[in-house]
Amino acid sequence: MEQFLTAPAEHDHASSPIEVEHLTVSYNGHQALHDVSFTIEQAQRIAVVGPNGSGKTTLFKALAGTIDPESGEIRVFGHGPCGHVCIAYVPQRNQIDWDFPASVADVVMMSRARKIGFARWPRRNDWNAVQEALERVDMARLSKRQIGELSGGQQQRVFLARALAQEAEIILLDEPLTGLDTPSQQSMFRILDELHQDRITIMVSTHDLNMAADRFDTVMLINRSLVAFGPPEEVFTRPYLMKAYGDHLRILPDEPTLTIVADTCCEGDEPA
Amino acid sequence: MSDFIAWLIEPLQYPFMLRALWASLIVGVICPILGSYIVLRGMAFVGDALAHIILPGVVVAHLLGWPLALGALIAGVLAALGIAAISRRTVIREDTVVGVIFAGAFALGIALLSLYGNYAVDLTHILFGNMLGVSVADLWLTGGLGLVALITIVVFYKEFLVLSFDPVLAATLRLPVNWLQNLLYVLTAIVIVVSIQVVGVALVLAMLVTPAATAYLLTRRLWAMMMLAAAIGALSTIVGLYVSFYLNIASGPAVVLIETGIFGLVFLFSPYRGILWRWLRNRRKAQLSSYD
Numbered sequence: 001m002e003q004f005l006t007a008p009a010e011h012d013h014a015s016s017p018i019e020v021e022h023l024t025v026s027y028n029g030h031q032a033l034h035d036v037s038f039t040i041e042q043a044q045r046i047a048v049v050g051p052n053g054s055g056k057t058t059l060f061k062a063l064a065g066t067i068d069p070e071s072g073e074i075r076v077f078g079h080g081p082c083g084h085v086c087i088a089y090v091p092q093r094n095q096i097d098w099d100f101p102a103s104v105a106d107v108v109m110m111s112r113a114r115k116i117g118f119a120r121w122p123r124r125n126d127w128n129a130v131q132e133a134l135e136r137v138d139m140a141r142l143s144k145r146q147i148g149e150l151s152g153g154q155q156q157r158v159f160l161a162r163a164l165a166q167e168a169e170i171i172l173l174d175e176p177l178t179g180l181d182t183p184s185q186q187s188m189f190r191i192l193d194e195l196h197q198d199r200i201t202i203m204v205s206t207h208d209l210n211m212a213a214d215r216f217d218t219v220m221l222i223n224r225s226l227v228a229f230g231p232p233e234e235v236f237t238r239p240y241l242m243k244a245y246g247d248h249l250r251i252l253p254d255e256p257t258l259t260i261v262a263d264t265c266c267e268g269d270e271p272a
Numbered sequence: 273m274s275d276f277i278a279w280l281i282e283p284l285q286y287p288f289m290l291r292a293l294w295a296s297l298i299v300g301v302i303c304p305i306l307g308s309y310i311v312l313r314g315m316a317f318v319g320d321a322l323a324h325i326i327l328p329g330v331v332v333a334h335l336l337g338w339p340l341a342l343g344a345l346i347a348g349v350l351a352a353l354g355i356a357a358i359s360r361r362t363v364i365r366e367d368t369v370v371g372v373i374f375a376g377a378f379a380l381g382i383a384l385l386s387l388y389g390n391y392a393v394d395l396t397h398i399l400f401g402n403m404l405g406v407s408v409a410d411l412w413l414t415g416g417l418g419l420v421a422l423i424t425i426v427v428f429y430k431e432f433l434v435l436s437f438d439p440v441l442a443a444t445l446r447l448p449v450n451w452l453q454n455l456l457y458v459l460t461a462i463v464i465v466v467s468i469q470v471v472g473v474a475l476v477l478a479m480l481v482t483p484a485a486t487a488y489l490l491t492r493r494l495w496a497m498m499m500l501a502a503a504i505g506a507l508s509t510i511v512g513l514y515v516s517f518y519l520n521i522a523s524g525p526a527v528v529l530i531e532t533g534i535f536g537l538v539f540l541f542s543p544y545r546g547i548l549w550r551w552l553r554n555r556r557k558a559q560l561s562s563y564d
Contacts, residue, residue, distance in 0.1 A: 082446065097312075100436075101492050101493050101494050102494060106433075111441065114446065
């Protein structure tokens with residue numbers, strides 16, 4: 001059975017966790033990303049911002065190796081992404097069937113499926129990994145709940161625990177803060193801070209420009225192509241924002257502080 | 273009491289009834305277990321299509337004097353792999369393509385039958401099953417293929433679970449997603465072939481989907497859903513068979529009607545997801561908020 005599985009790629013830790021060169025991705029002949037290049041260092045925390053349909057989800061899925069680029073190259077620790085099992089993609093909450101008959105622990109255990117292997121059942125170390133991951137996100141006491149019986153913040157934490165139980169070194173979170181109340185957002189940030197200390201590389205897509213500016217050391221502004229990439233104060237400038245948001249942006253004329261009203265609406269309206 | 277026991281035993285004195293009971297039990301258990309994945313993945317239409325696409329295979333085998341199951345198996349596996357391939361790359365929507373093939377193949381089967389076969393009798397058996405005509409050889413075949421399907425489901429339980437819940441996770445774990453998807457389609461074809469003798473092409477979808485949907489309304493873990501679905505399937509086939517024997521109703525439809533009846537009750541009264549409870553809960557919520 002094992003021949004169906006590609007062996008995980010060796011990590012070249014001299015290389016950056018993620019290097020992207022001239023990445024172009026298309027859906028049905030429609031370009032979702034065009035000529036994107038950047039390099040991400042280990043343990044960096046990046047907020048990916050851009051308007052609806054700007055290709056944030058597409059970028060994440062290409063990095064996770066679940067969709068193929070049309071051209072360009074992605075290297076994860078020196079190799080193509082498809083050989084890695086160290087990349088976790090946490091989907092938007094509206095992409096998940098919350099009525100699915102699975103408990104919190106079941107969902108977290110799913111990320112161990114590869115490690116457990118075909119025709120085998122979870123062993124003690126798998127249960128320990130699940131338990132540990134749930135404790136880190138403070139969800140251990142709800143491990144037997146059906147996933148639909150949780151609040152939005154709890155659901156998001158379960159999926160973060162799933163990424164931890166996968167022993168991921170790169171975690172891509174797609175709109176994890178959308179629809180969460182402030183306490184839930186705070187507890188997400190507390191967990192992300194801890195992961196940062198464990199040298200895990202984290203990319204978070206968000207609509208919230210303030211959050212991106214306050215909470216992340218690096219911001220990536222995209223709209224089908226890379227508009228700007230760097231510290232928030234360098235990225236969130238009038239020309240870059242105009243380029244990314246165009247008509248959907250109102251910049252109120254109270255200089256020198258820039259007040260921005262962006263179209264921050266609605267999760268889940270990007271292709272795939 | 274002894275009357276009741278006599279009533280229970282009476283049909284079992286006929287060997288054909290005993291064979292029918294065994295065959296329908298195997299089908300009644302295996303269909304809902306696989307059907308749980310079909311319900312969760314929203315594959316019901318593909319399942320129905322596969323059942324109908326098998327028809328020309330059955331007819332050709334019938335005309336050549338081969339075992340019917342062999343023809344069905346070949347047609348089913350080819351169709352399963354074909355549908356899996358189409359669903360991955362197509363310009364037209366997947367369900368449209370499946371619909372085109374499904375209706376075309378079914379028409380081909382009926383056309384062949386009308387040309388060469390004893391049209392009315394054969395068609396009825398293929399469409400609605402012939403539970404009381406199960407031979408010993410049929411029983412072995414049903415049991416053997418059923419066992420193969422069951423073992424495969426156990427072996428790939430967690431992989432199918434991941435694939436059903438979050439295909440993107442399956443891809444990032446580098447599980448062989450396409451291969452697993454093909455396997456699930458082929459398993460569906462095998463289970464349909466096993467079931468045709470018992471319930472026929474037209475009703476096999478009910479065996480796959482109805483008990484699994486009933487169990488979905490009552491359970492909150494996949495394995496529990498599968499167990500309960502299998503229990504409901506087994507119970508329905510036994511009850512259906514007795515109903516068929518004593519009321520002289522065709523056996524396949526009797527089983528399916530029992531399953532549908534159980535589904536209807538659960539759909540109304542299930543504590544988590546039933547209509548009645550939801551309505552009561554919403555009403556209570558509305559009352560509570562009107563007190564505020």
